[in-house]
Amino acid sequence: MRTYCIFFLLLIVTCSTKAQEFSSYEKPIETSLYSQALNDSVSLEITLPKELKNQTGKEYPIIYLLDRQLSNNYKYNLYAIDYLSTLQWMPNAIVIGITFSNKNRNSWTVPNASGGKADNLILFIENELNNELREKYPISNFNLLIGHSRTAIFSSYALSKSPEFFNGTIASSVSNFDFGDNEQHKQFELFLNKIVSSSHKYYYYFSVGEKSYGDLHESAVDTLNTYLNAKKLPKNLEWKYYKHKIAHDLTPGVTVGNALSEIFKDYGRRIELCFDLAKGSRNKVPWNDFLDLYSSLSSELGFKIQPSELFFNSIASEYYNDYDSIYGDNNLDFTLEILLKAIEEFPNDFEYNSWIGEIYITLKEIEKGEHYLNKAIELINNDKSVSELDRINYLKEIEALKTE
Structure with missing residues (x-):
């Protein structure tokens, strides 16, 4: 199984001379x-x-x-x-x-x-x-x-x-x-x-x-x-x-x-606060507490802040890896709960669908697993931003999951 890094979106890319000036912003x-x-x-x-x-x-x-x-x-x-x-x-x-x-x-x-x-x-x-x-x-x-x-x-x-x-x-x-x-x-x-x-x-x-x-x-x-x-x-x-x-x-x-x-x-520290909320709720995903935290930040700053991909990636990784053995047999169910919420917000994210499919395969729910893996394949093939080499590697990885 793959280990999903908490901050896998925050990749540091070495910029070439042709790269854009900023990482998160367009040219002024x-x-x-x-x-x-x-x-x-x-x-x-x-x-x-x-x-x-x-x-x-x-x-x-x-x-x-x-x-x-x-x-x-x-x-x-x-x-x-x-x-x-x-x-x-x-x-x-x-x-x-x-x-x-x-x-x-x-x-x-x-x-x-x-x-x-x-x-x-x-x-x-x-x-x-x-x-x-x-x-x-x-x-x-x-x-x-x-x-x-x-x-x-x-x-x-x-x-x-x-x-x-x-x-x-x-x-x-x-x-x-x-x-x-x-x-x-x-x-x-x-x-x-x-x-x-x-x-x-x-x-x-x-x-x-x-x-x-x-x-x-x-x-x-x-x-x-x-x-x-x-x-x-x-x-x-x-x-x-x-x-x-x-x-x-x-x-x-x-x-x-x-x-x-x-x-x-x-x-900036909202994810760390969400980790604390997760660890303080061993028997269920504390959705209301997560949402209350974001609501509190929104009120404080005066504009709406919503859970982002960073939230879903990080909290799903917290449950999936369970490094401190906090969640026991619930860890995969909690991970699924987070990821299924994630694809409601980001339905075209093939990583989420692939991850969900992998977990269902692990849980021996083969039909559900293959459904999400096939969805991930469809999304990868339709994603023009994915390079051909990456596309080939992603597809090989998913096909390997199907045979587990």
Whole structure:
């Protein structure tokens, strides 16, 4: 019998020079959108998950990755998102890169009350841009801003100004409300009072380098940290302060990956939590507990999260291998229960059908076993993505199972 590895989908493939740039994302799409609110065109780059074209009924969180014009940090952070998504520590997202020119980076990040257009930029993102995205893609209501320096200050202001729309901010080398701006301070206080009644979490992750390494924002960010530590904050505000021994320009590269890992940590460890639930229920598959866990994650993040192939592969492997001898004679029955649910969600997956057929053969239910093995053969032959060599090997393996 074959041993099914828990994470068999997470193969690390050595990329050739002709390979696509990202593992989990398509090549970015460059575009622009005229904004009535800003009375100007906004240059954008849209990066979509590869799985989007094959998914139905799934909605994706949106990450607004500001300062696309700063290509080194921008590309580095795109790779961080791709890395975490590929290893399924964070959900696949739709990433929107927003470019700021030298003439608009200051004006678009300063609030209207102070002579800028930050409020107009917020209106553009939550109305004009969001409506455009909603027409084209299946987006959720989860919106995360990522900015650096001026755009970090803007991201903090946007979160405080529009918590009905934004869920969180990762702000590298930010400041204390634009270096002590009293109106932005008041706006943040209003934000803290307002979110208490919300049912989901808010995320505020910010960082700074050190002055001795060239980050002149250090003292301002220290006072922001002191302010937050001194206040009684809403329980649904999750925040963290990172201080790095690096220069101002380097803070995004060491902040964003860490912050995303923290924000999505419960999503990332969901399979481990499901393992614990399985091990705590030796006599039955705890479906309701599994679904309650996913429902809890969905409520916390504000968008629906469903069991994926990773869930079905991992939990089926837990029962099938039963390394700790927890499930006894039930292990194959539990594996079947998981896999039969899996093909309801993924009916064209030949691996699931083959695995189900193998288990039925092992249980001496030959007719059922051959039914699923024949279904697997049909699916393999119809799957154009399978190479001819792999097709031959899969078919040989299934024919061997039939003779056991």
